[in-house]
Amino acid sequence: MQVSVVGSGYVGTTIAACLADLGHDVVAVDIDQAVVDAINAGDSPIHEPGLDERIAEHAGGRLRATTDYGVLPDTDLTFLAIQTPSNADGSIDTSALEAASEMTGEALAGRPEDGGSQVVDEHVVVVKSTVLPDVVDARLAPRIKAHAGDRVSVAANPEFQREGSAVADFLAPDKLVFGTAPGDERALDALHECYAPLLEARAADGHDVPIVETDVPTAMMVKYANNAFLAAKVSLINDLGNVCKTYGIDTYEVADAIGLDDRIGAKFLRSGLGWGGSCFPKDVAAIVHAAREHGYEPRMLQAAIDVNDHQPERMLELLEKHVDVDGARVAVLGLAFKPGTDDVRNSRAIPVIDGLQERGADVVAYDPVATENMREHFPDLEYADSAASALHGADAALVTTDWDEFQALDDEFDAMHSKVIVDGRRVIEPQDDLTYDGLTW
Known part of the structure; x- marks a missing residue:
């Protein structure tokens, strides 16, 4: 298939590279010339395991990038993968996605040399962006169809890719959700054709991928329900973990036991500092x-947010039991919201650092890949170039991201002024000469 992907953020770049890997000819469209140049040079504009090599392999061949929406009519199917950030009140900002929909419709109405009069025949536009159930039909499809007409189908195909494992999640999905207008066989057939190479590869490995065929609003609600349920599960185990901590009980031992119940399951039971990133919070x-x-007042979902927001404060309260924070030098290990990514959006390290600074601490921070992104939040913070450097002379250390390299720390603790560790991710192995405190264990 000839596929275009509008938007080259975390989602768009990943699906463009993975679709090229599946054998499709893919063109990525983005308004940022630097991003376009990076992709065409074979470089990934984001940090994501497995993405660099795929872009390097396919750039200049099955994958290319451009700022020109005029390439859309030359493709069979267009994915819209534009970010929808949060507004201050929690609602989502769809303005960029609406603008991209407008430009997509204009492009599909005909190339400039055609005077915009030649409507492309039987094109399918698929919304990958996460939007509320009514947005596609109410705000996006009308903008596309106003220019391109009813020959263009508008569908939804929500993504379930986790940052840090987005490539693996795309290539080995738990499910595929196809949202189409009732009776729109053209859109449904296009989605099946697009994903056919993936489904065949998974079947060859003995894995059948369930496909959910539904309408567009339901497809988008599946995305929200999926993330809300997982976020609530994490907050619940964190809440239980806080209770366990008051009894001196290791929450992980409890979680291992309840995870054996197939009604609960073992995933998303790692208690600790909480969830962040661009998906769960938004x-x-x-x-x-x-x-x-x-x-309607969604009390359970609000409780999930409240518990998550309180976990950084719990970490700081534990630290204050061991160290007079005012004037203390405190190392913060981990700035990305999770390992495997340089994304610091809604990272739990942000409220932790805020709380330390409010208490008068001298903060030094380290992350393997996310330092430059965190500088936008804390331009005057001291950043170390290694975990060992961050720990040197520190009165305490807080672990906020579970990078593998932190598990290997050992002699580095000897350089601390006082060896106090508060671990928010169960990364550090307790030692006899460490004052070690786990957030929920």
Whole structure:
């Protein structure tokens, strides 16, 4: 297939590279010339395991990038993968996605040399961006069809890719969700054709991927429900972990036991500092805001947010039991919201650092890949170039991201002024000469 992907952020770049890996000819469209140049040079504009080599392999061949929406009519299917960030009230900002929809419709109405009069025949536009159930039909499809007409189908195919494992998640999905207008066989057939190489590869490995065929609003609600449920599960185990901590009980031992119950399952039971990133916080806030606008108070989802927001404060309270924080030098290990990514959006390290600075601490921070992104939040913070450097002379250390390299720390603790560790991710192995405290264990 000839596929275009509008938007080259975390989602768009990953699906463009992976679709090229599956054998499709893919063109990535982005308004940022630097991003376009990076992809065409074979470089990934984001840090994501497995992405660099795929872009390097396919750039100049099955994968190319451009700022020109005029390439869309030359493709069979267009994915819209534009970010929808949160507004201050928790609602989502769809302005960039609406603008991209407008430009997509204009491009599909005909190339400039055709005077915009030649409508492309039987094109399918698929919304990958996460939007509320009514947005596609109410705001996006009308903008596309106003220019391109009914020959263009508009569908939804929500993504379930985790940052840090997005490539693996795309290539080995738990499910595929196809949202189409009732009776729109053209869009459904196009989605099946697009994913056919992936489904065949998974079947050859003995894995059948369930496909959910539904309407567009339901498809988008599946995305929100999926993330809200997982976020609530993490907050629940964190809440239980805080209770376990008061009894001196290791929450991980409890989690291992309850995870054996197939009604609960073992995944997402790693208690600790909480969830961040671009998906859980944004999606849970958006569905809470939307529910309130419809007159319903989502108490469980709000509780999940409240528990998550409180975990950094719990970490700081534990630290204050061991160290007079005012004037203390405190190392913060980990700035990305999770390992495997340089994304610091809603990282739990941010409120931790804020809390340390409010308490008068001298903070030094380290992350293997996310330092430059965190400088946008804390330009005057001291950043170390290694974990060992961050620990040197520190009165305490807080572990906020579970990078593998932190598990190997050992002699590096000897350079600390006082060997106090508060671990928010169960990364550090307790030692006899360490004052070690786990957040929920």
